[in-house]
Amino acid sequence: MLVVTLLAPLAAIPDQAAAATQIEVKETVSFRDKPSTSSEVIRYLKSGEQLVVLSEPNSYWYEVLADDGTSGYVSSSSQYITAAVADEDARAVASASANASSNASASASASSKKGEIVASVAFRTSPSTGASRIRYLSRGETVTVLSQPNSYWYQVRDSRGTTGYVSSQSQYIRVSGGTVAPPTSGSSQSSKVEKVINVGMSFLGTPYQYGSNRNSTRYFDCSAFVRRAFQNALNVTLPADSRGQGNYVKNKGNAKSNWRQLQRGDLMFFMSYRGTSASSYSGVNKSKATITHVGIYLGDGKVLHTYSKESGGVRTDSIVGKHWEHRFLFGGSAL
Template sequence: MKKMIAALAVSALLGVMIASVTNAASSHATIQSTVSFRDKPSTNSKVHHYLRQGEKVTVLEQVNAYWYKVRTSRNSTGYVSSNAKYISLASQNVGGGEKPGNNNSSSQTIEKVIKAGQSYLGTPYQYGANRSSTKVFDCSSFVRRAFMDGAGITLPADSRQQGAYVKKKGTTSSNWKNLKRGDVMFFMSYKGTKASAYNGINKSKATITHTGIYLGDGKVLHTYSKDSGGVRVDSIAGKHWEYRFLFGGSAI
């Protein structure tokens, strides 16, 4: 009898411990705007349905910098974008390799970087611009200045070094649709306006020749020629920017 009571006590204690671990590895969240509820953490995966603004979910894990694993009020489990535009955490106690407790401060910093970059809209382009100048920019000096002004971060001087810097920071993606607002984008040389002009190119070995800041919604903030009018915003989808894209990721 004593052994049975002891076993029951241990079982109860284990149950409490498991419940505590489960609670410690989850967080309640609210959907901020309509977002795809997918079966895998990828924009290429199946969409089960859409979660609407105001819906409550439980965040089970932050899979990486781009995705949360969540459970809905109907007890369905799937994946949603971790972009603050779509989801807001009620607390910051989420399991997994990433620690979204830094999301709010990171998002604020990113917005400062973008605001700083947008303050230079229309600033003329000059190849090889002086890195300390704000009168003219080339692509990498512009990105460098935006992060310096907005986040106090001094990125390397040229786009290739900036690409290496971002890769060392952590997760990158070769699919621009997976990027988050404020991520730095890297591109190869211009070959033409059609997708076919880039067929057969091994992009993993291509040289970075251009960089910009992803704004979300398929837009990039950058500068690339005198004729283009200097610092500007361009759409990516269906343009040579999409075909030239190599990878992108966070510099913060």
């Protein structure tokens, strides 16, 4: 079936402000690799997602950067996104952070490397995609690289004196001169977790199929998705089904029945759906309930998982106050 969408453009965004401009998705919309309705769909952007506008190739499309670091194109129609606004909150956080770090940034080490931002990228408070975002660094900005806590992040200081963390991927930053402190052994667990999550996030939008082929990445059910994330990231092969994965975590002695005690990257296990309210699950002996679903905890009450064709495949969800919170059985690290 061919669907043709007539797109109504928003007001043009000045080129000089594009890299510092944010928009919000109002309604599920295609995220494409080119500014054309016939181009490949990277994934579907969900309501509430925040995007950074990189450019406006024409009056119908924005080139944007998603919060997972993926760049692509989205319709500029007001049906799908809000009017563009400057990220004042991010500027305020950056200003406060700059004041707090002024003493530490008074002098730069002669051996520090310089980094040039080659594509707009999130500048975060800690080396994690779940960490608070200070602001977005714009293409062309120069930063001082202070250290490399793991293989995926640099600790940097921007021109305002703010210290934070940025992806070490060459598509975002070009580093030259000096030396960078190598990753420490103490950060190895954190780097493993981030690698699993980065792989998992790369599958956002992959369609759901119950009982999917464990050797394919065209479709996933919940346990196949989790298994593939660990396989591709760390060459760790988990059991093929959610109950087996639950036993795997329990056997490591890491199981926690309170989801608020979980760490980023832990697996979360759930029972069958009974309803949206907490009362629907009252009287259930969760220590004996059967596991029917698994996902990867992202922190901040969010889970990365897949559970139905209708939901759009691999996605992230907030569990707080939702049926996911009521269905939660236990969770823990698989590492």
